[in-house]
Structure formats: C-alpha cells, structure tokens
Amino acid sequence: MTFGAMEAAQAQGLVAGRDLLFSGINTSAEAMQAVVDGRLAALSGGHFLCGAWALVLLHDHHRGLDFMSEGLELQRPMFMLFDAPQARRFLQRFGDGQALALDFRPYSKALNPGLKRYPFQLEGLLKAGSRSE
Structure with missing residues (x-):
C-alpha cells in the first residue's frame, strides 16, 4: 500500500522523503532499499519470525522443557x-530473496x-554469522 501511495504522489510531481x-x-528487499534511499521515513518489520520462534518453543517442549519459566x-x-x-545489514543478510538456511539452534534452551x-529478537539475526546458502 505504501508503494502505491508513493507512486500516486510521484504522479503528482511529489518526491517521497522530500515532499x-x-x-x-x-521486510522486503524493496522496502529496505527504500529506507536506504530515504524514500521511506520509517519502516518496521520482523513479524514473519513469530512462526520461527513458535517452532523453537515446540522443539524445546518436545525435548521436555516447559516454557512456563518464561511466565x-x-x-x-x-x-x-x-x-x-x-x-x-538486513539487505546484506537476506536481500537476495533466496531461501536461507537460518540456524535457530542458538535460540533453543534445550540446546543451550x-x-x-x-x-x-530480529536484531540477533542481523548480527548472526554470515549467511549459509
């Protein structure tokens, strides 16, 4: 929706990030690049990891760890x-759109x-080691 609004503004002669x-x-590569270019003033993302975190919890529960200690x-x-x-950093780590083999082992209490x-936290994935393909 944001990019559609930006196109409509551009059609009116307005410049995103200036006017x-x-x-x-x-968290698409297009959105990240728009932040880098200054066309998007604010961008939030990371909700796609909710499923990954849930799988870590299920993994640990399957191995006998109750996550009740978290409250x-x-x-x-x-x-x-x-x-x-x-x-x-996000573009460097995830920007090519290829399926990445992310290592979620560091997030497991059963394994750690x-x-x-x-x-x-998404920030942890941005700081994680190099991508594995």
Whole structure:
C-alpha cells in the first residue's frame, strides 16, 4: 500500500522523503532499499519470525522443557524499527530473496541450557554469522 501511495504522489510531481513522508510494515528487499534511499521515513518489520520462534518453543517442549519459566504470557517484541544502517545489514543478510538456511539452534534452551530467557529478537539475526546458502 505504501508503494502505491508513493507512486500516486510521484504522479503528482511529489518526491517521497522530500515532499511527503511515508512509512510501512514490511521486510522486503524493496522496502529496505527504500529506507536506504530515504524514500521511506520509517519502516518496521520482523513479524514473519513469530512462526520461527513458535517452532523453537515446540522443539524445546518436545525435548521436555516447559516454557512456563518464561511466565504465563510470552511477550516478545516482534517488530523492529529499521534505520538505514539496519536496512543495509538486513539487505546484506537476506536481500537476495533466496531461501536461507537460518540456524535457530542458538535460540533453543534445550540446546543451550545456560539460557535464562529466550533471545527472540530480529536484531540477533542481523548480527548472526554470515549467511549459509
């Protein structure tokens, strides 16, 4: 929707990031590049990881670890606000659109008994090692 609004503005002779400010919720390469280019003033994303975090919890539960130690409600920030440097990192790590083999083992308490709390944050994936293809 944001890119449609940007196209409509451009058709009126307006420039995104200069005449109008746009924001969105997305982690596509196109959206990240728009942040880097200054066409998107604000971009949030990361909700796609909700399923991955749920699978880590199921993995641990299957191995006998109850996530009750996290409390009755598991609340973790799913979204991250991207600035240009973070968008560049995201593009570097995930930007080619290829299916990536992400290693979720560091997030499992069953595989990492020293973890006190699940480290579910998108920022951690951006800082993780190089991509594996």
